[in-house]
Amino acid sequence: MKPFVASAIVRSRSSSRRIVANANETAGACLIGAFLCQHREVPTARRPLDDLIDLLNVEAIEVNIFRGRSPDEKRQRVFGGQVAGQALVSAARTIDEQVRGIHSLHAYFVRPGDPNVPILYEVDRLRDGKSFSTRRVIAIQHGKVIFNLQASFHADEPGLDYQLAMPSGVPDPESLPDFKTRMEPFKEQLGDWYDRPRPIDIRYVDNDPLSREGQPRLGQRVWMRADGELPDDPVLHTCIVTYASDMTLLDTALLPHGIGWTDGKVQMASIDHAMWFHRPFRADNWLLYDQSSISTSHARGLAGGAIFTRDGSMAVSVVQEGLIRVVGK
Numbered sequence: 001m002k003p004f005v006a007s008a009i010v011r012s013r014s015s016s017r018r019i020v021a022n023a024n025e026t027a028g029a030c031l032i033g034a035f036l037c038q039h040r041e042v043p044t045a046r047r048p049l050d051d052l053i054d055l056l057n058v059e060a061i062e063v064n065i066f067r068g069r070s071p072d073e074k075r076q077r078v079f080g081g082q083v084a085g086q087a088l089v090s091a092a093r094t095i096d097e098q099v100r101g102i103h104s105l106h107a108y109f110v111r112p113g114d115p116n117v118p119i120l121y122e123v124d125r126l127r128d129g130k131s132f133s134t135r136r137v138i139a140i141q142h143g144k145v146i147f148n149l150q151a152s153f154h155a156d157e158p159g160l161d162y163q164l165a166m167p168s169g170v171p172d173p174e175s176l177p178d179f180k181t182r183m184e185p186f187k188e189q190l191g192d193w194y195d196r197p198r199p200i201d202i203r204y205v206d207n208d209p210l211s212r213e214g215q216p217r218l219g220q221r222v223w224m225r226a227d228g229e230l231p232d233d234p235v236l237h238t239c240i241v242t243y244a245s246d247m248t249l250l251d252t253a254l255l256p257h258g259i260g261w262t263d264g265k266v267q268m269a270s271i272d273h274a275m276w277f278h279r280p281f282r283a284d285n286w287l288l289y290d291q292s293s294i295s296t297s298h299a300r301g302l303a304g305g306a307i308f309t310r311d312g313s314m315a316v317s318v319v320q321e322g323l324i325r326v327v328g329k
Contacts, residue, residue: 048197049228056239058086058093064123066090068139070115073196078113078146080270081246083139085239087149090121091135092235100133100153102238107149107273114141131155163278163314164306166288173223173286176203183208200244201227217255219292222248226284240283241307241316246273250322252291253301267325271300274319281307281315299325 051071058066068086070078084107092102113119119139126134132154139147176182179202183190186208205221224247226240250268259265281287291305301324307316 047228048199049226049230051197052199052226052240052243053236055082056085056089056236056243058089058121060093064094064125066093066121066123068119068121070113070119073115074192075115076112078115078119079246080109080273081243083109083113083119083147084149084246084273085243086119087121087137087139087147088151088239088242089235090123091137091149091151092153092239094123094125094135095133095153096128100155101234102277103152103154104276105149105151105242105274107147109147109270109272111141111144111146112269113139113146117141119146126150131157166308166312166314167221167290170205170221170288173203173225176205176223178203199227200240200247201225202244202247219290220248220252220255221291222289223286224289225286228284230282230284234280237281237283238277241281241287242275244283245275245289245305245307245316245318246270246320248289249291249303249305249318249320250301250324252303252305253293253296253322253324255293256296265327267323267327268301269323271321271323276317277315278317279309279313279315281309281313286310287315294319296324299323 055069055071058068061067066086066089068083068090070082084105087107088102088105119141122138122140124136124138126136132152135151135153137149137151138145139149179198182204201224203223205223206217224244226244230236230240250270254260254266288308288310289305290308291303294302294304296302300321302319302321304320305318306314307318309315
C-alpha cells in the first residue's frame with residue numbers, strides 16, 4: 001500500500017486545542033490514525049486525555065516489536081488497562097487492511113508490571129485470511145513475560161442482528177456527580193490518588209464504591225467517556241475503551257459481600273480480561289457500563305459487563321477474572 005499523510009483537528013470540551021499529525025507510514029502501520037502516529041502539537045492547555053493518547057502511542061523499534069512506557073504517577077505496579085491498550089495498539093499496527101476492525105481480545109496478566117521501566121511488545125502475526133486476521137502479543141519486562149494478548153480482526157460484513165436490551169430507568173450522566181465530586185467525602189483517605197488527573201470521566205449511577213452503603217448488591221452501573229474529543233479513528237476509540245474497561249469491573253465481584261475499596265479486607269489483582277466488540281461506538285460519547293458479579297470462589301472473582309451507547313446499542317461485552325484474597329485467611 002502507498003504511504004499517506006494523515007491530519008486531524010481536535011477541540012477539547014474544556015478548551016480549544018489543535019493537533020496536526022503527520023504520518024509517512026503505510027496504511028496498515030497507521031491504523032491508529034493521526035493521533036497514534038508521530039504528531040506535532042500546537043501548544044495550548046494540555047489535557048489528561050492527551051497524556052493517555054501519548055501513552056498508547058507505542059514506539060515501533062523493529063518489525064513487529066514495539067515499546068511502551070508508563071506514566072509518572074508513583075504507582076506500585078502498571079495499570080492493567082494500560083498494558084491491554086498498548087498491546088492492542090501494537091497488534092493493530094501490524095494489520096495491513098484498514099477495513100478489518102478489532103472484534104475480540106483475550107488477555108492474561110501474568111506478572112505485575114514495573115512502572116519504572118519500558119514495556120516491550122512482541123507481535124506474532126498468526127494468520128491473515130480472507131476475512132479474519134489474528135495476532136498474538138506478549139509484553140516483556142526484565143526479560144520475563146508480564147502479559148499476553150490474542151486479538152482477532154474481522155472485515156465488516158452483513159448478518160443476523162440481535163442484542164440484549166439496555167437497562168431502563170438509568171439517570172442521565174449529566175445528572176450525576178463526576179468522580180472527584182463523588183469521592184470528595186473520602187479525600188483524606190484517598191490521599192494523592194484523589195488529585196490524580198483522570199482521562200476518563202466516570203460517573204457512578206449507584207452508590208459510591210468506597211462506603212458500599214446499602215450493600216450487598218449483585219451489580220453496578222457507571223457512565224463513562226473519554227474526557228475530551230477524539231478523532232474519527234475506530235481503533236483509537238477501541239483502545240481507549242479497552243483501557244477504561246479495566247477501571248471498575250473487578251470491584252463488582254465484591255458487591256455481594258458488601259466490601260468496599262477501603263475496607264482493608266482483600267487483596268485484588270486482575271488475572272485475565274476478555275472483550276468482544278459488537279457494534280460501532282465513540283469513546284468520547286457517553287457509554288453505559290452495566291456490570292454484574294458472576295461468581296466468587298477459591299480466592300477468585302468473576303465479573304461481566306455490557307457497554308451500551310446512549311441510544312441503546314450494545315457495543316461491547318467484557319468479562320474479567322481476578323484474584324480476590326481475603327487478608328488474614
